[in-house]
Amino acid sequence: MFIFADIEGLFMKFDLKGKDQGSKARAGVITTDHGTIETPIFMPVGTVASVKGVHQRELKEDINPDIILGNTYHLYLRPKTEILEKAGGLHKFMNWDRNILTDSGGFQVYSLSGRRKIKEEGVKFKSHIDGSYHVFTPENVMDIQRTIGADIIMAFDECTPYPCDYRYAKSSMHRTHRWLDRCVSRFNNTPSKYGYEQTLFPIVQGSTYKDLRLQSAEYIANVGAEGNAIGGLSVGEPAEEMYEMTDIVCSVLPEDKPRYLMGVGTPINILENIALGVDMFDCVMPTRNARNGMLFTAHGTINIKNKKWEDDFSPIDEMGITFVDTYYTKAYLRHLFAANEYLGKQIATIHNLGFYLWLVREARKHILAGDFYEWKNKMVKQMDKRL
Amino acid sequence: MFIFADIEGLFMKFDLKGKDQGSKARAGVITTDHGTIETPIFMPVGTVASVKGVHQRELKEDINPDIILGNTYHLYLRPKTEILEKAGGLHKFMNWDRNILTDSGGFQVYSLSGRRKIKEEGVKFKSHIDGSYHVFTPENVMDIQRTIGADIIMAFDECTPYPCDYRYAKSSMHRTHRWLDRCVSRFNNTPSKYGYEQTLFPIVQGSTYKDLRLQSAEYIANVGAEGNAIGGLSVGEPAEEMYEMTDIVCSVLPEDKPRYLMGVGTPINILENIALGVDMFDCVMPTRNARNGMLFTAHGTINIKNKKWEDDFSPIDEMGITFVDTYYTKAYLRHLFAANEYLGKQIATIHNLGFYLWLVREARKHILAGDFYEWKNKMVKQMDKRL
Numbered sequence: 001m002f003i004f005a006d007i008e009g010l011f012m013k014f015d016l017k018g019k020d021q022g023s024k025a026r027a028g029v030i031t032t033d034h035g036t037i038e039t040p041i042f043m044p045v046g047t048v049a050s051v052k053g054v055h056q057r058e059l060k061e062d063i064n065p066d067i068i069l070g071n072t073y074h075l076y077l078r079p080k081t082e083i084l085e086k087a088g089g090l091h092k093f094m095n096w097d098r099n100i101l102t103d104s105g106g107f108q109v110y111s112l113s114g115r116r117k118i119k120e121e122g123v124k125f126k127s128h129i130d131g132s133y134h135v136f137t138p139e140n141v142m143d144i145q146r147t148i149g150a151d152i153i154m155a156f157d158e159c160t161p162y163p164c165d166y167r168y169a170k171s172s173m174h175r176t177h178r179w180l181d182r183c184v185s186r187f188n189n190t191p192s193k194y195g196y197e198q199t200l201f202p203i204v205q206g207s208t209y210k211d212l213r214l215q216s217a218e219y220i221a222n223v224g225a226e227g228n229a230i231g232g233l234s235v236g237e238p239a240e241e242m243y244e245m246t247d248i249v250c251s252v253l254p255e256d257k258p259r260y261l262m263g264v265g266t267p268i269n270i271l272e273n274i275a276l277g278v279d280m281f282d283c284v285m286p287t288r289n290a291r292n293g294m295l296f297t298a299h300g301t302i303n304i305k306n307k308k309w310e311d312d313f314s315p316i317d318e319m320g321i322t323f324v325d326t327y328y329t330k331a332y333l334r335h336l337f338a339a340n341e342y343l344g345k346q347i348a349t350i351h352n353l354g355f356y357l358w359l360v361r362e363a364r365k366h367i368l369a370g371d372f373y374e375w376k377n378k379m380v381k382q383m384d385k386r387l
Numbered sequence: 388m389f390i391f392a393d394i395e396g397l398f399m400k401f402d403l404k405g406k407d408q409g410s411k412a413r414a415g416v417i418t419t420d421h422g423t424i425e426t427p428i429f430m431p432v433g434t435v436a437s438v439k440g441v442h443q444r445e446l447k448e449d450i451n452p453d454i455i456l457g458n459t460y461h462l463y464l465r466p467k468t469e470i471l472e473k474a475g476g477l478h479k480f481m482n483w484d485r486n487i488l489t490d491s492g493g494f495q496v497y498s499l500s501g502r503r504k505i506k507e508e509g510v511k512f513k514s515h516i517d518g519s520y521h522v523f524t525p526e527n528v529m530d531i532q533r534t535i536g537a538d539i540i541m542a543f544d545e546c547t548p549y550p551c552d553y554r555y556a557k558s559s560m561h562r563t564h565r566w567l568d569r570c571v572s573r574f575n576n577t578p579s580k581y582g583y584e585q586t587l588f589p590i591v592q593g594s595t596y597k598d599l600r601l602q603s604a605e606y607i608a609n610v611g612a613e614g615n616a617i618g619g620l621s622v623g624e625p626a627e628e629m630y631e632m633t634d635i636v637c638s639v640l641p642e643d644k645p646r647y648l649m650g651v652g653t654p655i656n657i658l659e660n661i662a663l664g665v666d667m668f669d670c671v672m673p674t675r676n677a678r679n680g681m682l683f684t685a686h687g688t689i690n691i692k693n694k695k696w697e698d699d700f701s702p703i704d705e706m707g708i709t710f711v712d713t714y715y716t717k718a719y720l721r722h723l724f725a726a727n728e729y730l731g732k733q734i735a736t737i738h739n740l741g742f743y744l745w746l747v748r749e750a751r752k753h754i755l756a757g758d759f760y761e762w763k764n765k766m767v768k769q770m771d772k773r774l
Contacts, residue, residue: 335436
């Protein structure tokens, strides 16, 4: 096993600022060359160099996340790494000067079921755009992510489906660990390209098996990376099983490094996982559901397509977290969805992302105040409604 | 014939501020209860209570038109007049506190060819949404526009196709005049609904026949409305024919009232018609073409989908009229179109509308400076290129 602390000096800083009294929730600050990230944090997903339907200016000024996420698989296919390299990396290409994290393509490979083949060397897959064949290996995924230029890049892993047979989960986990060693080796032997540092997060796998999760968390913790991720959850398993796995893994992953739970989840999932010691989240839910007319609020979810909102001229959300909430009414937003006007999707997306970012900021405040646990329980109850 | 000056006091003010030396171009200011409109003006089209893909905040702060347009046919079908009435009118419904003009549905009826039947009483048509049957008459179109609540509303007319047989053009024109009388009568006998005044513009028709255009312009001029419109152009006729008709009509329509050329056009069409004495324009071209990747600039048009822009990291438009022009690069915008990301359409729409509004504002400056004609000729040459 390669240990990178031995090879390179640490670049990313993580300062723990406070812990909750009634839970394992923590508040921290990550510092990279692109600035600070206050944790817990939710990272909006900007798959192909765009958070769908949202201008970077709105993202920065209205939603205001310290970090966003890009997808290696998508960016590799379009605009292609060659264009990103010419642009001087993804930050410049999309004009985003704060932090970016890229996934490794592992999850995308998993979702290409039927169009990919996994071997020890790597994965052969078929592009969803033109059917062309490509290969991802731990090595070239490091190279691609070096070229995309995100601040935080992810190890190449396999994300197992749910449910997953124990034997497959175990052998897949071991392969993910072997792939990790190859990733670390390649990462340590290649420089960053654009004058700022990058850091590599390894990923814990092991499906929903406690012993595998423990084993994987120990393997990952030993790598000594500057942050660690938990993958393979939120793939269909019951929420309780997800929480159980997160809890086990967080008990092993180092306390002084940020923990990133990949692809999670609903506002309730996020609060519950913060309570278990998770610091970073990403999910397409706020953006994808927005485009289908589903709004998340502090008092429950709204299906804005419902006829009941047709003549409701109250603001979208009285809380007014982002400008859209008080600028437009429910009736107007409902009309935009009924008339299939794209502005509806734009408004709902800003609302949902604004709400997700508000939620993690509020969580942080309550952690620092020491009353996160009580607040979390109140919010979980309050948000578990359909309005 | 009903003359409305006889029946009601004038509400809309139009002050001519200056005339060009070398052409018939004029600069003016229209004042209504929703503020002033500096002319010449281009009105962005907000068909169903939304300028497609543009937040009202961006429309106001970045594009900054004094007036926008809504479509009666579309608004009548969705969200329906009943909802707009409950909302307190279109301004409140969509949160737009500047001027609005609504068309009469006449043009939409024309484009529903095959799904509508024109009679003396009015037009029976089939909804493009659910196939249901509806009837527009001069009277109910006034009522609908009273309820929508635009500041400037349009008479119910028939927009003839191009080419149009002389006999049909003539009989259609006469019907449009008879419909106008019914519109004026209904308008004068109904109050505005929301505490601010509305004004009715009649529409000159007559296809591309000089004698009919003259006759129609005289009929319309005699109505004594606070502003007058020219319809039935930009429906496929050569630009020279359009300019000839505009010229004839403007020579008859009163000098002291704004002249609105409906549905026109390219940036070049707009400058040429300003030179003939037109004050107001609307067109879907900047927004629709934007969604297809076509950008208008002061130096020609850009098809941003072309591969040639793939690695062009220069700003979308060095002129920087709206924030998008310098915030994003051509390569990035090209990528968004290639990846079918809606943000591409949003960016292109803001760019094009910003450019159209810049163009009419520049035209105004040059009219006031007296050198519009020379500037117009330079611009027409300059814009007639593909970049």
